[in-house]
Amino acid sequence: MKEDWDQDDLWDLLGKTRPVTVSPFFARNVLREIRRNPERPWISPLVLRWLGAGALAVLMAGFFLNLVGEGNSSPLTKTEGFSEVFDAAAGLDNVVALEEFSISTYTVGL
Numbered sequence: 001m002k003e004d005w006d007q008d009d010l011w012d013l014l015g016k017t018r019p020v021t022v023s024p025f026f027a028r029n030v031l032r033e034i035r036r037n038p039e040r041p042w043i044s045p046l047v048l049r050w051l052g053a054g055a056l057a058v059l060m061a062g063f064f065l066n067l068v069g070e071g072n073s074s075p076l077t078k079t080e081g082f083s084e085v086f087d088a089a090a091g092l093d094n095v096v097a098l099e100e101f102s103i104s105t106y107t108v109g110l
Contacts, residue, residue, distance in 0.1 A: 023029070086092075
């Protein structure tokens with residue numbers, strides 16, 4: 001990179017370019033094109049209604065199929081409760097306390 005900016009070739013090229021001018025009717029032309037080609041939204045309110053009704057129907061069908069399904073076959077309700085499964089997954093079932101905890105440990109002169 002050159003240290004002397006006055007001798008840089010880029011400044012020579014920029015000095016030779018034609019100045020950019022905006023047409024005085026630029027705003028009018030832009031508004032005319034917008035009015036000529038109105039862009040329709042790709043999702044109309046009718047489509048949104050149908051999508052909402054379909055999503056609600058799928059949700060309700062899944063809920064009722066879960067109720068009517070093969071009984072409650074969740075692994076959480078078969079043999080263990082949620083806390084046991086969570087503790088095993090988090091590795092908390094292997095935690096060993098360093099000392100015995102009690103309320104008196106945390107109370108100060110009450």
